[in-house]
Each structure stands twice: as structure tokens, then as C-alpha cells.
Amino acid sequence: SQQGEEDPQALSIQEGENATMNCSYKTSINNLQWYRQNSGRGLVHLILIRSNEREKHSGRLRVTLDTSKKSSSLLITASRAADTASYFCYASGGSYIPTFGRGTSLIVHP
Amino acid sequence: DTAVSQTPKYLVTQMGNDKSIKCEQNLGHDTMYWYKQDSKKFLKIMFSYNNKELIINETVPNRFSPKSPDKAHLNxxxxxxxxxxxxxxxxASSQGRASEQxxxxxxxLTVL
Known part of the structure; x- marks a missing residue:
């Protein structure tokens, strides 16, 4: 299976700061998706970026994709306490069965 | 209206027992999945089921079996x-394998 690997595993910041997390994958993809998981809940889709796109925005979220490095980053600007959650990437496409990794655990202190 | 529902929410049982978990989606999607999340937060795919094609993660023990009576259910x-x-x-469910889930x-599930 193709697992997206998130980095760092844990991130702790103050409200108002920006949070950046990264994802690396192994093979060619059709798209890469980011999801959020609040404690004890199912994952919620945040944003999808296609393999021919380099950057995408959605509200306070900015996602970049570098297919040559097989990596993506998720930037959350002006973070809020409510952004506290785990964030997962999902690399879809290629010959592997895609799956999720361990995620980045983000804590935003008020 | 709940898009993807699972029952039960909690399941406590003894070792050696047989149990089922039910899943239903009312989104009209053609693909459904089962994932396992362990205590270290790893979210591992177990199965995906697309229009009667079952894709199995080979690391899943054959004690686990998915059953899909129709497109809206994957137990x-x-x-x-x-x-x-x-x-x-x-x-989880999606419309096509590459789409938002x-x-x-x-x-x-707690096994004692």
C-alpha cells in the first residue's frame, strides 16, 4: 500500500501562529488529499490537490504539491484553538493501494 | 441526515467471540472502505469495495471478512x-476511488 507519511508527528503552537505540516509519498499520484480528525471522531475532508496543480487555497488553508519531490505541505494560517486536531494526508493513484499514515497531531494553545 | 453511519458505536466482547459491525451510506457512492485505527493513531486500510470488486489489504487476517449486501452497505x-x-x-465511502471520502x-472495539 502507498502510505502518506506526515511530518512532524506532533506540533504545538500558540493561537494566531501559522502551522505547517508535511506529507511525503512514494509513487506517482492522481491527487493528494488532506483530512482532519478531531479526537474520537471520523476524518473530515479538507482539501484535494490534483497532480497537475502546484498550490491550492481554501479559507485559511494553503496546500502545495511538489510531484518531483513527492511531497505536499499543508499550511494553516492564523491558527485557532478549534484547529486542534490530527491531520492526515492521502496520496491517491498509482499502482499501490492508498492508505493513511499516523498523522500530525496539532495542538493550538489559546 | 447522517451520511455514513456505523453501528454499534461501542463494542465490548470476550476473546474468541464472533462479532459484526454494520455500515450504511446514504450518499449514493459506489465505493466503501473499512479502516482500523490503533492506539498509536495509525489509520490502516483493511478493505475497499467498488461495484462488487473487493480489494483486500493482504496484511488483514482472514478472520476479518467484509460483506456487502448492496452498494449502500458494507458490513x-x-x-x-x-x-x-x-x-x-x-x-468510509466515496464516489470513485480517487475522490473525497x-x-x-x-x-x-474492545476485546477482553
Whole structure:
């Protein structure tokens, strides 16, 4: 299976700061998706970026994709306490069965 | 209206028992999934089911078997439960394998 690997595993910041997390994958993809998981809940889709796109925005979220490095980053600007959650990437496409990794655990202190 | 629902939400059972978890989606999606999330938060795919094509993660023990009576349902049956099966199991659905997935609330399974 193709697992997206998130980095760092844990991130702790103050409200108002920006949070950046990264994802690396192994093979060619059709798209890469980011999801959020609040404690004890199912994952919620945040944003999808296609393999021919380099950057995408959605509200306070900015996602970049570098297919040559097989990596993506998720930037959350002006973070809020409510952004506290785990964030997962999902690399879809290629010959592997895609799956999720361990995620980045983000804590935003008020 | 719940898009993806799972029952039960909590399941506590003894080793060796057989149990089932049910999943239903009302989104009209053609693809459904089962994931296992362990205590270290790894979210591992177990099965995906697309228009009657079942794709199995080869690391899943054959004690686990998915059953799909129709496109809207994908149930998970587990035989001879073991302590290591304790985890949270998530069902999800999507329209096509490359699209956004919608997740259920999860079923927390505890094997004693």
C-alpha cells in the first residue's frame, strides 16, 4: 500500500501562529488529499490537490504539491484553538493501494 | 441526515467471540472502505469495495471478512476475536476511488 507519511508527528503552537505540516509519498499520484480528525471522531475532508496543480487555497488553508519531490505541505494560517486536531494526508493513484499514515497531531494553545 | 453511519458505536466482547459491525451510506457512492485505527493513531486500510470488486489489504487476517449486501452497505464480520483486534474501526465511502471520502463516526472495539 502507498502510505502518506506526515511530518512532524506532533506540533504545538500558540493561537494566531501559522502551522505547517508535511506529507511525503512514494509513487506517482492522481491527487493528494488532506483530512482532519478531531479526537474520537471520523476524518473530515479538507482539501484535494490534483497532480497537475502546484498550490491550492481554501479559507485559511494553503496546500502545495511538489510531484518531483513527492511531497505536499499543508499550511494553516492564523491558527485557532478549534484547529486542534490530527491531520492526515492521502496520496491517491498509482499502482499501490492508498492508505493513511499516523498523522500530525496539532495542538493550538489559546 | 447522517451520511455514513456505523453501528454499534461501542463494542465490548470476550476473546474468541464472533462479532459484526454494520455500515450504511446514504450518499449514493459506489465505493466503501473499512479502516482500523490503533492506539498509536495509525489509520490502516483493511478493505475497499467498488461495484462488487473487493480489494483486500493482504496484511488483514482472514478472520476479518467484509460483506456487502448492496452498494449502500458494507458490513465487517470478525471471527475468533483476539486482544490485538481492539481498536477503532471506521467505515468510509466515496464516489470513485480517487475522490473525497466521507467517514462514519467509528466503532470502538474492545476485546477482553
Amino acid at each position: 465487517l464480520h470478525i471471527n475468533s476475536l483476539e486482544l490485538g483486534d481492539s481498536a477503532v474501526y471506521f467505515c 466521507f467517514f462514519g463516526p467509528g466503532t470502538r
